[in-house]
Amino acid sequence: MDRAHYLLPQSNDDGPSVDGRRRRGQDSRARIVHAMLDLVREGDVSPSAELVAGRAEVGLRTVFRHFKDLESLYGEMSAVIEAELMSLADTPFKATDWRGRVLELVERRGWAYERIAPFKRAFEVHRHQSTALDVHNAKLVAGAREILRRVLPADLAADRDLFEAIDLLLSFDAWRRLRQDQALELDATTKIIQAMISALLDRTAAA
Incomplete structure (x- = not known):
């Protein structure tokens, strides 16, 4: 399943009234978490906020606007990994x-x-x-x-x-x-x- 499924809040409102700013914010948040995942997967055990921002192609202020500190960013990353492991746990023997x-x-x-x-x-x-x-x-x-x-x-x-x-x-x-x-x-x-x-x-x- 696409990791973004676990990252983006699900909405029942798919009509034209959906606020574009909110959508852009959700997209930025997902890109930041994906950037963090990719950097760690590549072997960087402690990527800086600056490096995450660069990989996600967002400003440093955007990173901290979505995540008050790096701990909350690790928390989001943990949720994605947990979802992947739980999908394996649900697979029949x-x-x-x-x-x-x-x-x-x-x-x-x-x-x-x-x-x-x-x-x-x-x-x-x-x-x-x-x-x-x-x-x-x-x-x-x-x-x-x-x-x-x-x-x-x-x-x-x-x-x-x-x-x-x-x-x-x-x-x-x-x-x-x-x-x-x-x-x-x-x-x-x-x-x-x-x-x-x-x-x-x-x-x-x-x-």
């Missing part, structure tokens, strides 16, 4: 059994992590000084944990040690360690995490 779905979560999250890796790096740089990013991160973590809880059988979801271990293996931190620090390929990373989760489930079943 291919696997028909719970174990297959748990292992499928590795592939699904790996796909998502590959897309959001530049943004996660940027967020970690600014989280200590940004309430918006801290709230965004907590919301994503809680949502991911809830998905895992729904996929697992109730008795396994209630096993704290097992649940926390699987949740850790499915985390962005585990994925980043294998992909970045250990320089593993995408397929190898997926197989290793799936193997570790399978071993945990086998151990629990044998206990």
Whole structure:
């Protein structure tokens, strides 16, 4: 879905009376957020307001007119990323059994992590000084944990040690360690995490 769908306020008034200034304001706001997304995606973890303004082809005053500070701009960017991840979460599983779905979560999250890796790096740089990013991160973590809880059988979801271990293996931190620090390929990373989760489930079943 077009990112602008999440950025622009939806209006029921599509007639000729729609105020042109308001439309231009909405367009500027969307361009600013898109510019921020593009700059971070390209590897700039902390683009300046001046750089965002230049990429969006708007004046610096326009950036601050729409966003009182850079934290609110990061908040808008977070909303777009969250919408993309939620659309993935709503996609039906291919696997028909719970174990297959748990292992499928590795592939699904790996796909998502590959897309959001530049943004996660940027967020970690600014989280200590940004309430918006801290709230965004907590919301994503809680949502991911809830998905895992729904996929697992109730008795396994209630096993704290097992649940926390699987949740850790499915985390962005585990994925980043294998992909970045250990320089593993995408397929190898997926197989290793799936193997570790399978071993945990086998151990629990044998206990």
